[in-house]
Amino acid sequence: MVDAVRLYIRYAGISVRGQMQYRASFVMDTIGQFGIMGVEFIGILVLFSRFDTLEGWSLAEVAFLYGLVHLGFAFADTFSRGFDSFGVSVRLGDFDRLLLRPRSTALQLAGQEIVLRRLGRLVLAIGVIGWATTALDVDWTAAKAALTIATVLCGAALFTGLMILHATLAFWTTETLEMTNIVTHGGVETTQFPLSIYRPWFRGIFTFVFPLGAVSYFPALAILGKADPLGSPLWFQYAAPLIGLVFLLMCLRVWGFGVRRYMSTGS
Amino acid sequence: MSQIVVEDLVKTFRIAERSPGIWGALRGVARRRYRTVSALDGVSFEIEPGELVGYIGPNGAGKSTTVKVISGILVPDSGRCEILGRVPWRERIAHVRSIGVVFGQRTQLWWDLPVIESFELLREIYSVPPGEYRRTLDELVSVLDLEALLDVPVRQLSLGQRMRCDLAAALLHRPSILFLDEPTIGLDAVSKLVFRDFIKGFNRERGVTVILTTHDMDDIEALCTRVMVIGEGRILSDGTLEGLRESIAPERRLIVDLEEPDAPVADAEATVMRREGHRVHLSFDPRRTPPADLIARIASNHPVRDLFVESPPIEEIIARMYDEQRR
C-alpha cells in the first residue's frame, strides 16, 4: 500500500514535470478551466438575484453544495484523468505495456496523467465553499467538519469510480463514449443543486444508480442543519459518503473483469 | 525442467462481422455474427535457460499471439504454459517481474522526460533495490554507451539511440528472460550491429534467455543458435539454423566466373540455374557430389577466372518452407 502511494506520487511528479515543459499553454488552460467554471457560477448568481431562494435553499447554501460537489469532482478529475483517455490507448495497444509491468493496472492508469490545469476548478470550488462558509453561519462541530472532509474525499472516490467505469467500456467497444459524460458532467451539473428540486425518476438515477447524491445533497443537509423534504434520517446523511467508497470498490471489480476479458480476447 | 515449457497452446479469436450502414450497426447490436480465426493451433516447445532463440514466421502466423501468451498478457483457450514454474497469466505480476520486453515500434519510455527519469520510474515500478539499480544502470550505461543520452528527453532521441535506451529499460530489473519483438525494425546499419553485439554479449555473459521475433534474417543469422518457424498457428520447424538448412534446402550453389562469355558449362551432377555473361550459377547436392570434385571437373573443361560456393539465403529457405506447408 505504502509502496503504491509512493509509486503514484512518482507518476504524479513525472506527469507534472511533463506539463511544465509547456508552461504557457498550461497557464492558458488553467485560466480557461477557471473561466468556464466561473461563468457557470455567475449564472447561478444571476438567477439568485431574480429568485431569492431555490425551494428553501439560499444562495449561500447552494454555493456550499456547489463547492462540495465540485471539490470532489476536481480531485478526481485532476488525479484520475488517466482513465479518460484510456479508450485511445487500448486501440493503440498501449495497454499491453501496462500489463507487462508488475503493478496493478488501475494504479498505473490513474497515475498516467495528472491534469494540473483542472486545478482551475479546484481553486474555484475552494473559493466558493470558503465564501459560502463565511456567509452561512454554520455552527461547526467536529462531526460536521469530519463529515465535510469525508464528503469531499468520498466524492472524489465516486467520481473516480465513474471514470473507471467509462474506461472499462473501452474493453467492449471502440465507439466514442461521449455518452458517459452524461453521468459525470451531467451528474456534477445536477447535484450542484439540491436533489429535492428534481422530478422523482431523475432523482432516483442520481440516488440509486449513480449515487452522486450520497456525496453531496445528503451530507450537505446534515452539515447545514436543514430538514429534508425527502425525509432522509440524520444517521443516513452522515453515513451516505461511504456509498462513494463502496461505489469505487465496485467499479474496480468491474475493471478487473474488463481486464480479464481483454486478456482472453486480446482486443 | 526447462525454463519455458509450452504445450499444445490453442487460441482462436472471434472477430465480429460488421454490416455496413446504420441498420447494419443496429442489427449487429441485436445479433452479432462472428468469424473465428485460429491464431495458435497446438503450439509446443521448450526453451532452456540461456538459449538465444529466433522465432520467425509471416505476419498473422501466430508469432505475436505466442509472445503475448508467454509474456502473460493473453490467456490461451487451452494448452499448458509454464515459465520459471509459473503460469504467466495466472500470476501476471510475479511473472512480468522476471521478464523484459522490447517492442521495436514502440518505446516504453516517457516521451517528454529525460531518459534517466524514465529509468527512475521503472526502478520504482519494479521495486528494484537502490544498490542493485545503481550497479545495473552503471553497467548498462557503459555497455550501451548511454552516458550522453541520459539527460535528453526521449522525443529528441534518434531511433537507434532510443532502441539502446529501451534495451536498458527492459533490463534494469535484471530479468532472466528477454523478449525482443521486431527490435531492429527501421534501424540503420550501424545501430543494428551495435544491437546484435550487445544481445550476443549479454546473452553469453549473463545467461539471459532471449527470444527474438524478427523479419530481418540477418538478425537471425547473426544471433540465433536455434530457430523456430511458425506458420498458420503451428510450429513448422524447430532446430539449429544449419539443421533447418539441411532439411529444407540442402543444396549448395557454385558460382563460376569464366574467361570467355557464354561458354557451354554443364555437368551431370549439377543443374545450371542462370547464366549472365561470364558468370554461371550452378546448384548441386553436396551429399552426393563433393564440391571439390565438381570444381575440378568444371575447371578442367573451361578456363576459370574465379569461383565460389554458397548456401541458399535464409529468406529463400523460409519461403520454400511456407510453400511446402501450403501444399
Add this chain to the structure above:
Amino acid sequence: MRAYGAVLSANFRTLLQYRAAAIAGFTTQIFWGFIRVMIFEAFFRSSTAAQPMTVDEMVTYIWLGQAFIMLLPWNVDRELHNLIRSGQVGYELLRPVDLYNLWLSRALAFRTAPTLLRAVPLLTLALLFFGMGLPESPEAGLAFALSMVGALLISCSFTTLVNVTMMWTISGQGAANMAGIAVTIFTGMVVPIPFFPEWAQTVMEVLPFRGIVDTPYRLYLGHIPASETLFHLGHQLAWTVVLVLAGRWVLSRGLRRLVVQGG
C-alpha cells in the same frame, strides 16, 4: 465561388459521417435540456415575483438552445488547429483561393453540419413531448428563421476570427479559450439576458454574441416583437461585417508573420 462550394460540401460530408458522435451528442443534449428545465422550474416555483420570462417561455428557450447548441462558436476547429501547429498551414497557401474565404467556408460546414443533424430530431421531440411551444405567431416564426441566418453568419465569422488568431500559437490558444468563455455567457445561453441586472443587459445587448442566441430565440417567443426584426437583422449583419473585416486583417498579419518566420 465554386471552389468554396466544393470545400463546403467536402467538409460537410466528412462531418456527416460522424453519426455515432451525433447520436451521443443528441442524447447528451436531451439530458442536459432536462436538467436545465428542472432547475429553472424549481427557481420559478420558489418565487411569486414577476419575472422577465414565464416558465413556459423559459422551457421553449432552453430546448431551442439545446437544438442549436452546435451553432455556438465556443470551440475551435481542431483540425485547423493541428494544421497550424504542425506548420502545414503553409500548404493551404498553395491553393489558388482566398484563404479567408476558404476558412470561412470550413467554419460554415463545421457549424451547420452537426447542427442540422441534431436540431431537426431534437426540435421534433421537444415540440411533441417536452413541452416546447411553437413560435408565438407566424411572423415570429419568420423573424426567427431570418435571424437564425444572421446567427449563423455571426457565429461563423467569429469562429474564423478565433481560428485565425491561433496562428499565434500560445497566446492564440489563450484567446480562443477566453472567447469560448465570453460566448457562453454573453450569448444568453447560460441564463437569458433579460435576467441579468440592467447595467449588464445594456452591455450584452450591444455585443455581437447576443445575435447568436438571444435575438433569434426571443423573436421566436415574441419576446422581441416581430416588428423590430429589421433592426435586429441590421445588428447581426453589421457585426458580421465587422468580424469579417477583423478576421481578414488578423489573417493578413498572421500570414506576414508566417512568411517572415518561414513557418
